[in-house]
Structure formats: C-alpha cells, structure tokens
Amino acid sequence: MIFTLFPEKHMRIIVDHEKCTLCQLCVLACSFHHAKLFNMNRASIEVNAYGKERKIKIIINEQTEEEKLACDYCEGEREPLCIKYCIPKALNIKGS
C-alpha cells in the first residue's frame, strides 16, 4: 500500500503489511511528534490486527479527523519518526 502524502514534494510512505509485527513503536513515536507525549489516539498512524490470522491493517491519516492529526511528514524532524522507529522496515519512504 502506498500513501502519497506530499505529492508536491514527491514523497510517499510505502507500507508493507507483511513485514509489520504490530509493535506500535511507530504509533507511539508519531503521537510524540504531534503532542509531545504518548497517546495512541493522537497519532496519524494506526496499526491494528484482526482475527486469528492477525491480519494487519495500517492506516496513515492524510486528513485531520477529530483528535487524529493528519500526517505532516514529521515536519521539523530529520525523518518521519514512524519510519525511524519501524524496526522490521514495514514502513519505508520513497522520493525526496
């Protein structure tokens, strides 16, 4: 799955659901970027598993919805924190 977040910057976040292990480090890091604290509901990224197969679904908000802020590509950070803290490399950046 590809999230085209900043077409004007030609940047995209590529999501490989198969590699995701459900650790939530990306969600925690994302919430810290937005709110300077840890809150699973204040992140732009959501990672959940469904059923006995643990089918993983990752959603990156491209628009702000209630508390969930839109991804701003971690403006002000050296790189998107979700990508930095994705140990199994399920999240990758494409473009520059």
Add this chain to the structure above:
Amino acid sequence: MNVFDGDVLRINLSNQQISTEPSRHYMKRFLGGRGVNQWILFNELPVNTDPLSPNNIITFGTGPLVGTLTPGACRLSIDSKNALTNGIGSSNCGGRFASELRFAGYNNIVVKGCSETPVYLLIDDDRVEIRDASHIWGLTTWETDAMIKKEINDNQIQMVYIGPAGEHLVRGACIVTDLEKAAGRCGLGAVMGSKKLKAIAVRGRGSISVKDPQAFFEIVDGLLEKLGRNEFLKRRGEYGIYCQVMWGENYRESSWRNFQGGYIPDPEQIAMINPDVFLKKFKQKSLSCFSCPIHCRALHEIKEGPYTGLISEGLENNDIQLFGAKLNVFEPSIILKLRSLCNQYGLDTDNAAGVIAWAYECYQRGILNEEITDGLRYEWGDFETYIKLLKTITYRKGFGDILAEGSKRASEIIGRGSGQYSIHIKGQELMEQLWVDKGWALGTVLSQRGGTHTRGAVLGSRFTTLSLEDSKKYYSMENIGKPNQYEGKVKLVTYFEKIQALADSLGLCTFATMIWAPAPDAINQTDMTRLLNVTAGLDFEEGDLLIMGERIHNLEKAFNCLHTDWTREDDYPPIRFMREPIKMEGPLKGEYLDVNKWDEMLDEYYELHGWDRETSRPTKEILEKLDLNDVAEVLKKSGKLGKKRSGNNFVNINR
C-alpha cells in the same frame, strides 16, 4: 499523566464497590507492577486465606515505563495468593493490555470479594462497569475474545480472560490475553474463576508524558541500537521464542517422561522438533508485544493433516520440553495443537503437562490402572489420550477432577507411593530440568512463587561466550564459569533476583534484559536507572534501584513466611535430581545435584540475603536495612522473623 502518576483501581465484587486512589505513594517504595501488587497483597490479605475463597485478592499491575517508547515495556504482572502453593502467586504477560490500562489512567487493579454471578469488568477511561458475563461463562478464551469484542463493538479492546479451566477452579489454570499470551503459573486463572470474574476489558485514550523527552529519546535510540545487534535476539526474532536447539552436543538434558533419565534417547526424535522445522514448515510471520522491537512471537499455521488451518502464536521452549521431551510427542503439528488447546481452555501448559506426566509415570509403574483412569490406557506419546485428558482436567470430569488439583495434591489423594513421582517445587509442577546447570537449578528451586526459572535462575549455557571483561562489568563476576560449576552461581542468582524484580516492576520484558539476552547488548541496571530518572524526574542511583529490587524480593519472602510454614527443608530440589544422575553417554553423563554442594549453596544464599540459615526467614536487620520496618513488625508479631545464626544448619534430606 507522567509515568509516576496514575491510580490504583479498586473493585469489590461482593458489594460492587468501585474506587480509586493515587498510586504514587506505593510506587516510591515498590516501583509498580509486581512490586506494588505484592505490597498490596502483603498489607491487605488476611493470613490463612484460602486462595480460592472470596477473601483472596488478585492484583493486575503495570510498570512506570509501560506506555512509553521504552523497548520491551509491555508487561502486566498479575499477583495473588498462589492456588497451588499457598505462597505468593505472581505471573506476567505481554501484549497490549498493560499499556492500554496505563492509557486509561490506571497502574494497578485490585480485585477483592466474589460476585454471585459471572461478571466481567469494562474499563473505558474513567468509566468502570461491572457487567454480566452469564452468556460468556463456559466459553473458551478464544470465544470469549470474539464475544466481548462483538458485544461492545470494539475490535481493538484489550482484555485478560480465563477459559473453562479457570471457571472450574483447576489449580493450574492461567489467565490469557490477546488469544495466546498467558500469565501462566501459580493458578491465577482459578483465582479469577473463584471470584466469578471472567474477563477484564480496557480501553484507554489518555496520555503519558516523560519528564525529559530529549534524554529519554537518546536512551531509547541507544537501546534499540544495541538490542538490534544482539545476535541472540536476532535469532529469537527470526525463529520465535523457541529458537535454539536445546539438545545440542553438550546440552541434551531433557525432562523425558517426567524426568526419567534426563535425555531424549532417539536422535531422530530430536531432529523432528528442531527449530528449523517450525521455521520452515509452519512459520507465517513474526509478531511483537507492545513497544517491543524483538518480535519474538512467531505465528505458526498448520497446513496439512488433521489440524489443518490451526493458527498458533508464541511457541515456547517450554512447549518443546513439555509436549516433546516430557510427554513424547514429536510431531510438530501435534505440539502446536496441544499448546493451542491449553491456551483455549485457559490451562497453563507447564502445570497441565506436569500433572499428566506424573499420572503417566504412575501408570507405567502400576500405581494407576484403567479402573482409576476412566478406562484410558496411558501410553507415552499417545496424543489422542493427552487431548482427552486436557479436556477432562479442564472440566474436572472423572479422574480429571483429581488431576485438576495438581500432582502434589493428586498424589496425596491417590497415595500408594505416587508422591515420589510428583516432580514439584513447593506444590507447583516443575517444567525445568535441574541436573546440569547449577545456577539454573538454584534459581528455579528458590523461586518464591514455587519453582520456575523466571525469578533468578541463571541459564548458564547462555553465558558461555561472555568475555571476562563483560562478565565483570555487567554481572560483577570475575568469571561466570561453566554451567555445571557450583562456584559463583549463588551470587549471580541473588543478583538476577533483583534485576528480575526490577524488570517485573518497571514493566519490562525480561527477554530484553541482560538476564536472557547476554550483555553488553541488552537492557542492564544502568539503563533501567537512567530510564526511570529521565521519565519520572527522579534522582535514583544504580544502587538505589538494586535495593528496590531486593526490597521487593524480601517483601515476597515475608509473604511466604506469613502465609506458609516453609522452611529451609522446602528449598531442596526434587529428590530425583539428586538420586538419579543423567544416564546419557557423553559429556553430561552422571550429572546430578550433590546434596552437600546444595547445602553449601543454600548457606551462602541465605547469608547473602541476610536470612536465617535454619528457617530461611529474613532477619529484622535485613528488613530494616531495606526500609521494610513495617514488614519486620508484622513478622515479629507472628513469630516468623528469622534469627542471626552461625555454623552450618544442614537439613537431613535423606528422606
């Protein structure tokens, strides 16, 4: 809230009262998780309470690091009076329940009393509800998971629950979270069942802040880097928890047929359960607990044979020892089936396989026959009978009703000399083999929750490649030595006891610490101290934290003194490990536990702890040194304080 904020949520199921209190004053002395839980139990649980009576208390606690980005900070410690031993009950699990509870604003849940009808708790931030669970009672853990999610229309709600084994008060019943992560030992599922508490569901939307974010992120980045280069953890991440050939040339020790002989004689059987078989034939993906980079939970799927379609998460070394070595099942898909059944019934695998192995050895020796076993022939490795037994134990049907009591109690009911084949520590089934590795044996036997290797045991084989420099720097040992050497192991066990108490109280998974993942690339006490200081704004020194670990360990010891009559005599291993050396040809042949050496280790152990060498009880001096004056006072009033002694106090264990 800051990591040191949050509440204790108190629920009385007898009168439906719900209240909260800040937990900070508990945390100052006992950190969180296991430490705070144990303090509440020591302070509030009446002596002589039957573990399965309404008077027992069950506590669920998270640690101050849970809910932050700290790697491996995901654990939930569940503590109560032990349904098997009457001493402390303490077990923990990973998953996402602990962090969700923290986000809801709670560090601990304390459940007292007993409901008249089945209930479950629903915690939705500030809203706490005791809900009817009549329609869920009787369901397996997997069915319960699906039912509650559907009922409250929340697919991502986090839960702990029991299966039918807990409902039927099976003494080896566990508590499960997220389908297959279990707080296994100590019969805590039966305690929940006795309270008619089927589940706790939690949804938290709150925040957790850290005092010094910049310093915190620097530490986290450093930890992720070093955990990422730890070769052992890499392997664990690739294979799953079961990742090493336990029966390599030098470590073929096993629990074969209820610990008869000490090894698996057939190399073909060993090959059948090689980790590579599970990796190549069954593994689908790696999964993590909350905030953990190790992703050690392998998801296996059976794709052929009678159990096609079964998906099972988190195969452990224990499963291989239990169903493979102990019960002689070597077909990997059947091992997966058996462990999965235990998780669905809410049976602890260690306790279930332990009592079955006892019954099988008794049958093998003619102590049990078909008249007692409901007509079943007990033949080692016959998995269909094992499947039947797991069910009869869970529902306490026929002979299963006796097996549900655990092998110690069952042997007291059966008599006929069956007690010598009950391989237990203080009443709880033993999973661990104890002939070779002396630090492993000592830590396992002295574990205050009744056996088990996760309270100070040293897995010596894990440290054989440790450099002398790292040995000294991280473990304060000139040389950890070979696994089968007695020398130096006592000091290491007492050190691991403290580190383990800290990890369990901070909410850290022990796999990420230097107890299981060898230093230098693992979380050590310096890391723990720094994490606590920068997140909570405290000013601890390393020594302070180690004292905290020792305090928690002594608190549990004091609980055991108060609630049991255990003495030095209860700190010896099952006689089999002293009388029946390993028979296998090769480097381990003849290994056993020497009783005189054991006595020397015990003396040194009590001495290092400042405990009475005759009774094993803590002395007033050590309790006061650890800021446990109030605990010393309680023990004094009960006549259970230890005395300072000199000379040896060996117990004659030639029983």
